[in-house]
Amino acid sequence: MPTYTAPTRDTRFIVNELLDLASYGNLPGFESATPDMIDTVINEAGKFCAEVLAPLNKIGDEHGCTRHDDGSVTTPPGFREAFEQYRESGWGTISQPEEFGGQGMPHVLGFVIEEFSATANQAFAMYPGLTTGAAAALQAQGSDEQKATYLPKMISGEWLGTMNLTEPHCGTDLGMIRTKAEPNGDGSYAITGTKIFISSGEHDLTDNIIHLVLAKTPGAPDSTKGISLFVVPKVLVNEDGSLGARNGVSCGSIEEKMGIHGNSTCVLNYDGATGWMVGEENRGLAAMFVMMNAARLGVGIQGLAQAEVAYQNAVAYALDRRQGRALTGPAELEEKADPIFVHPDVRRMLMDAKAFTEGHRALCLWAALLVDLTHKAQTEEERDEADALLGLLTPVIKGYGTDKGYAVATDMQQVFGGHGYVEEWGMSQFVRDARITQIYEGTNGVQAMDLCGRKLPSKGGAAIQEFFKLAGEEIGAAKEDEELAPLAEKLEKALGEQQAATMWFMQNAMQNPNHLGAGAHHYMHVMGIVTLGLMWLRMAKVAQEKLAGEPEDKIFYEAKLATARYYMDRFLPDAGALRRKLEAGADSMMALGEEAFATAA
Numbered sequence: 001m002p003t004y005t006a007p008t009r010d011t012r013f014i015v016n017e018l019l020d021l022a023s024y025g026n027l028p029g030f031e032s033a034t035p036d037m038i039d040t041v042i043n044e045a046g047k048f049c050a051e052v053l054a055p056l057n058k059i060g061d062e063h064g065c066t067r068h069d070d071g072s073v074t075t076p077p078g079f080r081e082a083f084e085q086y087r088e089s090g091w092g093t094i095s096q097p098e099e100f101g102g103q104g105m106p107h108v109l110g111f112v113i114e115e116f117s118a119t120a121n122q123a124f125a126m127y128p129g130l131t132t133g134a135a136a137a138l139q140a141q142g143s144d145e146q147k148a149t150y151l152p153k154m155i156s157g158e159w160l161g162t163m164n165l166t167e168p169h170c171g172t173d174l175g176m177i178r179t180k181a182e183p184n185g186d187g188s189y190a191i192t193g194t195k196i197f198i199s200s201g202e203h204d205l206t207d208n209i210i211h212l213v214l215a216k217t218p219g220a221p222d223s224t225k226g227i228s229l230f231v232v233p234k235v236l237v238n239e240d241g242s243l244g245a246r247n248g249v250s251c252g253s254i255e256e257k258m259g260i261h262g263n264s265t266c267v268l269n270y271d272g273a274t275g276w277m278v279g280e281e282n283r284g285l286a287a288m289f290v291m292m293n294a295a296r297l298g299v300g301i302q303g304l305a306q307a308e309v310a311y312q313n314a315v316a317y318a319l320d321r322r323q324g325r326a327l328t329g330p331a332e333l334e335e336k337a338d339p340i341f342v343h344p345d346v347r348r349m350l351m352d353a354k355a356f357t358e359g360h361r362a363l364c365l366w367a368a369l370l371v372d373l374t375h376k377a378q379t380e381e382e383r384d385e386a387d388a389l390l391g392l393l394t395p396v397i398k399g400y401g402t403d404k405g406y407a408v409a410t411d412m413q414q415v416f417g418g419h420g421y422v423e424e425w426g427m428s429q430f431v432r433d434a435r436i437t438q439i440y441e442g443t444n445g446v447q448a449m450d451l452c453g454r455k456l457p458s459k460g461g462a463a464i465q466e467f468f469k470l471a472g473e474e475i476g477a478a479k480e481d482e483e484l485a486p487l488a489e490k491l492e493k494a495l496g497e498q499q500a501a502t503m504w505f506m507q508n509a510m511q512n513p514n515h516l517g518a519g520a521h522h523y524m525h526v527m528g529i530v531t532l533g534l535m536w537l538r539m540a541k542v543a544q545e546k547l548a549g550e551p552e553d554k555i556f557y558e559a560k561l562a563t564a565r566y567y568m569d570r571f572l573p574d575a576g577a578l579r580r581k582l583e584a585g586a587d588s589m590m591a592l593g594e595e596a597f598a599t600a601a
Helices: 008-018 035-063 079-089 107-120 122-141 144-156 284-320 344-376 380-415 417-421 427-438 444-455 458-479 485-508 513-547 554-570 574-583
Strands: 160-164 180-183 189-198 209-215 228-233 235-237 243-246 249-254 266-278
Touching: 008 035, 008 107, 008 344, 008 513, 008 554, 035 079, 035 107, 035 122, 035 427, 079 122, 107 122, 107 284, 107 344, 122 144, 122 160, 122 209, 122 228, 122 266, 122 284, 144 228, 160 189, 160 284, 189 209, 189 228, 209 266, 209 284, 228 235, 228 284, 284 344, 284 380, 284 427, 344 380, 344 513, 344 554, 380 417, 380 427, 380 444, 380 458, 380 513, 417 427, 444 458, 444 513, 458 485, 458 513, 485 513, 485 554, 485 574, 513 554, 513 574
Parallel strands: 160 209
Antiparallel strands: 180 189, 189 266, 209 228, 228 266, 235 243, 249 266
16 A cells, blocks of 8 residues: 655755745745744645545546546545645645735745645645635636625635646647637626536535636637637535536546546536636637646646656665675675665666656745746746746746656666556556646647747746856856866856757757757756756755754755755756757658558558
């Protein structure tokens, strides 16, 4: 049976020592985030997720959700009771605005809870996770009446939310959607159409579900410029806030999926359902992007989550399972075999996992801080800088983070050998659950194109130049330190590879856009490698400073330095190989005609 222990010590290190969250106490919402409060939230959230949510993970995988003849859906055994505890404990309100019933604390702590809950039980975490994004979209684009009607109960967890984009004939190309919104003459619209792949689309956790739906009004342009956003509650809300009649939206079926069985991924049928426009007509995609960007960061955290839980279980197995002898001679003479932990190939996989999970956790929590700074930094310049960096990092966190998260999950399954392939040990679920993270909220190919086609050239390349400047300054400062210089020099070389790849795009992508498409995946991975390298340089600096003072948990900081060295040795060299792949261009990739791919008779 798989187990999970929340990585509270590493999280406290990142929040308190690396990000130094307490130093932002002069900003709104940060004043209550004292070190004692931060530690309490981290420790108690970790305890709740490990003790309440993790034991339900395998149950959710085995039982799944059940659709009944009336279209209602029952979540797996224990989910409803666990959600009630989650709601009553206020975990979903931590970083939500106080004016709508939230606690108004920094997003960093909200991201911590997202990670712990997704690691313990990804399918469960998706129910409140999507609501966070839906609430953000309503807060940004909704009318005062819509905010007052929906946000307090969504933030409290009394109601949950969804996002409805995909249709049977279109996924990423949202300009092709067919769902219609006909004016009712009273300010509302009749929504008719079918949406698929709707996570948490129908369930028994709450009495109401607030759907955010993309649809087209009569005469709207037949493209993305003709999309509007609508709020469509499962149950209509009376003027006094009480629930009224059931709306015209129903669950047609639950998708049969490879993983995340505990989440009700639904086909939703809208049959003249009453909805209200959110924001401006034909500007729905811009409104939905508020939610999509929040969701993409959340999915990046899920990549970390599945890697983390798979890693924890693989370490325990490697320390217990005995096979063969260490190459340098028997490690334990009194035993017939040594633990597989002594074998370099097993250690390679475990070190790769440790280096990724701790580095990506630091990156996700830095991004969370940037979320806060985009709204709360003292100057407009600081807010704009944080927003630009966050926009640049979001596709990397989602795309690179989930590519590597899935790779780590499969490596950790490999540590188990044949036992990893049978359901008894639970590793199969981690691999299956991790796989969706590379697909939903925009496939990772879409993330790569967003990074390279939109974020790099935006505002004359201001964001990427700011990133290069930031990384270069930190590398330069670290090179002045005798202990950190070897790490900084390796990172500097990888940063140079990214800069060269950026320049190659500038010189070649305009004349042949396929060069950009052919190299975007490689570029996203180069930037992921460099960005995690920057996180490890920062962590090594903090660890070195702590070790100079003879800390009580000396082993923790020594492990940080050792893992930083491993990352620089084993991850950074890949940046050069990826740059050379990118610079090969698109010619050989696009050379074959369609007939060459057909299977010979």
